[in-house]
Amino acid sequence: MKLRSLFLLVCSCFCSIAAWAQNQKPNPQYVLQSTPNPVQYKNFYLFTLFQQEQGLKKLIQNDPGLSTLFKNRTLKIANAIKECGNDITCFANAFKFNEDEISAISTRLVQLFKETDVLNVMLQRHVIPSGCYAMYGHLAPVEMLVKAWEQDAKSVNHTIAVYVEGFKPNYPKIDSIGFNVKDKGYPELVNTNALLSLNTKNKLFFEPSMQFALIALEINERNEAGDYEPMMSTVNKASLSAIKKTNFSAYKYSLILVPGEGPEERDTELSAGGMLRCRLAAEQYNNGAAPFIMVSGGRVHPYKTKYSEAYEMKRFLMNSLHIPESAILMEPHARHTTTNLRNAARIMFRYGMPMDKVALTVTVRSQSRYISHVMPQRCIKELGYEPYRIGKRLSDNALEFFPNVMSLQIDFDEPMDP
Incomplete structure (x- = not known):
């Protein structure tokens, strides 16, 4: 007993x-x-x-x-x-x-x-x-x-x-x-x-x-x-509503992430690199790879620019490439490549997207290689953890990744994108 x-x-x-x-x-x-x-x-x-x-x-x-x-x-x-x-x-x-x-x-x-x-x-x-x-x-x-x-x-x-x-x-x-x-x-x-x-x-x-x-x-x-907040009821309202109705099991990827490239000229709204990244994402979207495209990038380049990379990429996707607004998620706060993926993971979690499903990031070859080979160590140094896990490389421009819920952690020394 x-x-x-x-x-x-x-x-x-x-x-x-x-x-x-x-x-x-x-x-x-x-x-x-x-x-x-x-x-x-x-x-x-x-x-x-x-x-x-x-x-x-x-x-x-x-x-x-x-x-x-x-x-x-x-x-x-x-x-x-x-x-x-x-x-x-x-x-x-x-x-x-x-x-x-x-x-x-x-x-x-x-x-x-x-x-x-x-x-x-x-x-x-x-x-x-x-x-x-x-x-x-x-x-x-x-x-x-x-x-x-x-x-x-x-x-x-x-x-x-x-x-x-x-x-x-x-x-x-x-x-x-x-x-x-x-x-x-x-x-x-x-x-x-x-x-x-x-x-x-x-x-x-x-x-x-x-x-x-x-x-x-x-x-x-x-x-x-604070740009575009609260995004759930403003710039991401249409896509959030679509997420709630989406059968993610019907797609290979949960979303297609597009990291931005800010222009260096003050009067340029969207860089050539940003346009090309959007075209890469639109191609994957039109082939049915994922139900959503997420454009990521804040008001970064040049210093104190008034243009938001994510907002301008969203406009380009809608107006030039005819992607519906309900399929586009904006992430307008990232100021570095490390936080492109970190902030993507945050939105995915808070919007109820599957965190255990693989996602896809598409960009130019140099940035894609940077994400897979250099950035994990940089993230550990700057953030204290890896906000994503690398999956398969599909091409020079396309790379799979798995989001990490640890990305919700506030970064105390980046007040413009904590």
């Missing part, structure tokens, strides 16, 4: 662990909690949940430790407005989270997690199913909470470093600050941004810093992360 009881106890433990592991996976039915400014929730999803979950918001706002930290930070910002003058670094340091603050907040969040179920409920209902912090999905919930907080803090710090202080981003030629930080009028802009962060609506410990970072992106005209 004792052995049987022990056996049942062990089985129960294994079942609990298995159920917990199962719950750690992102959920394709989950709907992201949005904000009027999509740049916010796409970069700082945990902070967005802190604001929107009313019970959680109340907990954070009323907690003595976090409340004291908020008061100290607002005092530091007020002093910076009075004393920093033309010192941009002085302003930036008033808003960045330093290591002591990050550690103190981590400790307090762990304590709150143990004292109340509110934070754990948020993790189970939102953080885990969203996939936005998927790289920490193997951790215990409280550890995942700390990692998510630390990531959002790093994201704020990075945005301020690049778009306030003028530090180099990962890709300086296309993503750099839009101001000369040594210009005599620039400190006044930063001072005004700092003043706005003391808005009385900002009552949570992270809000002044997050608002300061978001306004910095706005005045730099670097809100590309």
Whole structure:
């Protein structure tokens, strides 16, 4: 009897662990909690949940430790407005989270997690199913909470470093600050941004810093992360409706991905390379390879271009190649080849497309070889994981790939395409 009881106890433990592991996976039915400014929730999803979950918001706002930290930070910002003058670094340091603050907040969040179920409920209902912090999905919930907080803090710090202080981003030629930080009028802009962060609506410990970072992106005209959002009800409305009616088993591939090539001339809407890539995709589509074409590419080349690669490719597919709008998915945020495939995987997951079915990417020979031979290592270096798995090579221009759900992970140091 004792052995049987022990056996049942062990089985129960294994079942609990298995159920917990199962719950750690992102959920394709989950709907992201949005904000009027999509740049916010796409970069700082945990902070967005802190604001929107009313019970959680109340907990954070009323907690003595976090409340004291908020008061100290607002005092530091007020002093910076009075004393920093033309010192941009002085302003930036008033808003960045330093290591002591990050550690103190981590400790307090762990304590709150143990004292109340509110934070754990948020993790189970939102953080885990969203996939936005998927790289920490193997951790215990409280550890995942700390990692998510630390990531959002790093994201704020990075945005301020690049778009306030003028530090180099990962890709300086296309993503750099839009101001000369040594210009005599620039400190006044930063001072005004700092003043706005003391808005009385900002009552949570992270809000002044997050608002300061978001306004910095706005005045730099670097809100590309919000382009065409919410895409499900705008540029992808017709294709999303078609997805729900599609029998994917009738096709060899789930979709045909077209990575863009931005023009270098400011007045050019779509490059020759972009047109040719579209023609390659249209050929595969017309041969019945897949029910959808996804065009991928943001407002990237040249610096601060007004033209979106994905939008211009979609127009070309519709107007010149007569592909129906319902068969075209737009992915207008990728700024590099790494994120062409990562963002494709995200849309496929969130739109309910089969993630275990092979997809096809078509492009010019050099880029196709780059995707298969070089990019997996580059993705590990820049993203921390491979957003896709390579399948068969069909030709110099056509390559199979399998999307990876890990692609839902937010990238903290790419605020224009997080």
